[in-house]
Amino acid sequence: MTDILTFLLAVTPLALLIILILMCRVAVHYAVLMTLIVTWCVAGWHFEFPLQALSVASLYGVTKGLWPIVIVIFAAIYGYNLMLENGSMAVIKQALAAISDDKRIQVLIIAWGFGGFLEAVAGYGTAVAIPVGILIALGISPLKAAVVSLIANSVPTAFGAVGIPVIMLAEQTGLAVQTLSTHIILQLAAFNILLPFVLVAIIGGGVKAIRGVFWITLCCGVASLLPQYVVARYLGAELPAFAGSLGGLIITIILARHQKSDRATEGVAFPTLFKASVIYLFTFIFIVLCSPLFPAIKQSLGAVSSQVAFPLTATETLRLKIEWLITPSVLILLASLIGGAIQGSRPQKMLSLLFTTFGQLKKSIVAIVAIVAMATVMDKSGMITVIATTLVATTGVCYVFISPVIGALGTFVTGSDTNANVLFGKLQATAAQQLGVDPHALAAANTAGATGGKMISPQSIAIAVSASKLEHLSGDIMSTTLKYCLLYIFLLGICIGLFYTI
Template sequence: MLLDVFQPSTNPLGAQWLSALVAALPIAAMLITLALLRWRAHVAGPFSWAVALIVAVTAFGMPLTTAVATSVHGFLYGLFPIVWILLTAIWMYEVTVASGRFDDLRRTFFLISDDPRVLGMLIAFCFGGLLEALAGFGAPVAITAAMLVAIGFSPLRSAMIALLANTVPVAFGAVGLPVLMAAKTGGFDDVLAISPITGRITAALCLVVPFLLLTVMDGKRGLKQVWPFGLVVGASFGVTKWIVSATPLYNLTEVFAAVVSVAVAIAFLKVWHPNGGDEATRRIGIPVDPSIEGTERHVMVSDAGATQLTGRRIAMALVPYVLVIVVFGIAALPAVKSVLVSTDVKLTWPGLSEMLDVAGNPASHQTYTLAWASTPGILLALVAVATGLIYKMSLTRIFQVLLANVKKLRFAMLTIGSVVALAYVMGDSGQTLALGLLFAGAGVAYPFVAPVLGYIGVYVTGSDTSANILFSGLQSGVGAEIGPGSHLGTEDMRALLVGSSAAGGVVGKMISPQSLTVAATSIGIAGAESVILRRIIKWSVVLLVLLCLISGLMSTPVLSWLLP
């Protein structure tokens, strides 16, 4: 069968504002159905994909067979590796629960502090940052949200905390892959032209996010009573990001930031203790939305009658997380990573052989890469099995836990698959770039809105890496146009726009439908995505406005000194 050659147009309707308005319909459909109509995500996702498909075919001229083929490709990618990573992350956690060792881990955290707000910060912000640095793909949200529930936070509060904390480390997650792709796609030979800019912009978030986390955890009282700890953790994390992101070790930025901030935090707790921890322990378990969580207050399991927490029990409780750090650390070594990548299986995707990108080159989605060994999923699965065996569980019991979680994730699979299918259709048909070009028309004021493109890209794709691949070339091109007459000049303007777009994506991560599904599933209330979105979107917008202000001022004499 002969296939039609398709090269997307970013302005099929003759007016950029009109093409962008039509291209925004799938995004509007997702927001309206989730936030306003309160549809379940596994219904809102397929509906929004259908809108994207109709727009692609009717307004952007994409052949129906091509639109369906790229949708199926995207759906499969949503299942593997994204759902596979989520499944294995939850599997690893559930193995520790089934073994009875997770309670020891909870009690171990309370050796550091008896204040749940302090522990919440260490788990979500610091430990979550470390997981993002090593794994990404939803694993940090899944693991930290479950851990927060275990120390006494109500489920919805746990999900909000995990999502909000999973912003700062995203740009350098998965061992620096997002910022590396931003530099590569933006046409920069050296990633260090971009990474310090993204590092410094996101470092500013470190002075804001911890205080928002305290507010979500315990309202004004949490902020008033624990702000010194939030400041110490945020400042140490941010300063480390600022320094490491400008060095050849940029890909380990979040690893260093997480480790340093934990060390500084523990040292600070030797000389400072928060007030109100006992009262906070009772408040944090109160349901945020009783209609979803039920009316019963979530409480931390009492230690009364528990076996004494010995050094060996502590070491055993930390086994899975030590294994995660060791396994992912080894996998990130260049020699090992190249071996793992060499096992990738590339398959030509049927129905897309004649699909081109905007520049007329063969579209990247013509090929599907089965990265069975080079993505975090297989590594997390190995950790799950190894953890179960170390805990003296039978292989039968270990895989029973896996099967139980497969059943729990059936709706999440549909949601994530359909959202990635939507992202593929929007990207391959030209809809996403049509939106980007509308913002690019802002001229010299463009640096003030550059992060919005990254924000939209991550909201649609669920990935800062994907958003950077999608928009960094456009950002670089806009910088080349407005740079000559600007305060910065061409090269610095190009670098600023690419770097700030990568930074903008990190705050879009927390409201991405994929992330919402991961969070809702990990706390055991699948279908609560709309509730979480309505409660967390305001913080996402606040952080985006802050990033836009910083990016814009960096293009002027006010903050241009922040550029490397």
């Protein structure tokens, strides 16, 4: 009876968070704050977590939520806002729309390639909202534009916002970033190939639509997968989504230009397009220069760092390393300031956009720091261990097959791969250790599953509905996308289960 009570109390914060967001329709930032308070009560009362340890764990979680998660998202959205303000994003949209008038190719370029790139550098809904608007402007029905953009915004989210979901997964679990990245790419490999075909079939009204664009669609998927694998294995989490989206985008554009079709709109001169893309170009260059490819730069700049100690108990101290120069957030912010100046943004406007971006993200900031604090308290108080132990004891080796479902649930509830990894990453690693499975495998499965849940996250649906102006059809968008999401998670669970248990 005691074990059952302990398990029920351990899962209470997670269950409450789901109920508040999905059933009670409480805003995410309020729901997480309320759940954090309940977590404190349960940890202090039943799990006998001392008040001092509770305070320190919460403070550590808040600090880790601010750095690196919040600062990365802030920098990425600031750069995007600069490009909106100075007209650079409009130039990029026009250039993409000018490549082909074949709607099947347009969806590969805009929803898959450009959407994946936006997810890599910014995230936060940009990878859904912008492709939806462009596709509708090109004559694609709003419902189809919303559905394909949501489905396309699945696989790229694993390494979205410059890899912050995987970086935080490594932080939470103590596992190697590059090993985690490699496992994630391998688990999602088939979906990198299959999803472009799914997008073409949806736009064309059925599987027959693949005829005539089979090879370009296949090349698009392969060109997305291979660079991701190489970069994930040898460089880590920051650049796989960059490399994959650019690989798929470039190959698709090259092949599309060889097809006989009139261009949809007037093209954009290369110098104009280059100038419009300079923020993203600098972002890519700076991150590469500070990667393991250039160890001297990485080591010298990485030495400018601080160690913050959080004494949890007499025998355990939590430590957070803050790298002031080579963290992606600083590099993105630097790229945005330099690129924005080149693009003609006035200093006063660049400064005002800093405050505008902060106001735009303030609710998300509250939600992120609260959810990281909550996850830290659940971990250090022993709640995560109780949940993992009970799930493994109940399901046995079958847990491996359902591990992606847990990640999908995390993203469905919180709307973020990062938050899903913060919530459930340690649980997955603990369960893997108890099953005798490589912890990297199930931690990666959490991220892989989270990419599926992203399709039907209420936040993602709300963004797609707003961009397509289909408020009256939000239920249709959800139900249509849900079919693909369930199949995605089912196939992913089978693949992961068979691969790691046989």
